[in-house]
Amino acid sequence: MDWGIRNRLSRIMKPQDGKGVMLAVDHGYFLGPTERLEDPKKTIKPLLKHADSLMLTRGVLRTCVDSESDIPIVLRVSGGTSILGEDLSNETITTSIEEAIRVNASCLALSIFVGSKYEHQTLKNLSKLVDEGEKYGIPVLAVTAVGKEMARDARYLALSCRVAAELGAHLVKTYYCENFEKVVEGCPVPVIIAGGKKLTEKEALNLTFNAIRDGASGVDMGRNIWQSDHPIEMIQAVRSIVHDRQTVEESINSFFMNKNMRSNELETLKTR
Numbered sequence: 555m556d557w558g559i560r561n562r563l564s565r566i567m568k569p570q571d572g573k574g575v576m577l578a579v580d581h582g583y584f585l586g587p588t589e590r591l592e593d594p595k596k597t598i599k600p601l602l603k604h605a606d607s608l609m610l611t612r613g614v615l616r617t618c619v620d621s622e623s624d625i626p627i628v629l630r631v632s633g634g635t636s637i638l639g640e641d642l643s644n645e646t647i648t649t650s651i652e653e654a655i656r657v658n659a660s661c662l663a664l665s666i667f668v669g670s671k672y673e674h675q676t677l678k679n680l681s682k683l684v685d686e687g688e689k690y691g692i693p694v695l696a697v698t699a700v701g702k703e704m705a706r707d708a709r710y711l712a713l714s715c716r717v718a719a720e721l722g723a724h725l726v727k728t729y730y731c732e733n734f735e736k737v738v739e740g741c742p743v744p745v746i747i748a749g750g751k752k753l754t755e756k757e758a759l760n761l762t763f764n765a766i767r768d769g770a771s772g773v774d775m776g777r778n779i780w781q782s783d784h785p786i787e788m789i790q791a792v793r794s795i796v797h798d799r800q801t802v803e804e805s806i807n808s809f810f811m812n813k814n815m816r817s818n819e820l821e822t823l824k825t826r
């Protein structure tokens with residue numbers, strides 16, 4: 555693999571353990587002002603120092619992140635449809651490689667929709683982006699988006715991840731599922747997981763723990779961090795599981811105990 559690609563990847567996936575905590579704040583590209591991401595600047599600022607990388611669009615990057623920040627940027631470059639559109643899978647490449655270089659992106663991110671109406675188009679997008687990225691030493695993260703009609707099971711996710719890797723993605727993001735180790739086994743590049751819809755803090759930490767145990771190389775997590783009432787403690791706890799191999803219980807004790815939480819609130823967090 556090209557030196558530039560390896561160098562950029564090592565900014566996202568820490569070479570000490572090969573793992574990474576990516577903070578995802580790109581949701582507005584099709585969802586608009588999602589709950590607790592209405593003002594991205596306010597959401598992002600306190601979390602930045604706890605993340606290894608930040609995934610977002612160029613619009614939010616330019617307007618909401620300080621250009622002096624040294625956080626590695628995972629630039630979402632696919633889109634072109636919204637939740638009001640005819641079909642979410644009808645995506646195109648929305649940002650040029652020149653723009654990605656201008657904003658000093660460490661990685662490019664694009665969704666593929668395997669099994670959906672626009673599967674072919676999104677897979678072509680991925681192949682084209684890998685070719686472009688490789689010209690300039692910029693790796694590509696393939697996001698395996700799951701259409702409403704698809705089951706989020708190991709068979710489907712393993713297929714999507716493998717297709718992404720075969721087309722040249724350097725990193726793949728998918729969802730945790732039963733038999734997740736099969737998804738990882740079938741994918742020759744590192745796999746990271748999305749958090750998905752907001753769960754309780756304990757459930758989201760369990761998800762993180764199970765994914766790492768079953769072979770994930772990290773997380774690309776959004777809502778379960780910034781929709782929590784305790785986003786800083788939440789990202790710290792996720793980090794401690796990903797990088798320090800803490801258990802869920804240990805991560806809750808380390809971070810939520812420090813918070814000035816009423817003991818009944820803490821008990822609920824630990825037991826539910």
Ligand code: 5RP
Pocket residue numbers: 578579580581609697748749750751774775776777778
């Ligand atoms: C949206 C995305 C998100 O970045 C990804 O799903 C991670 O966010 P969350 O943890 O909230 O699911 O790619 O298309």
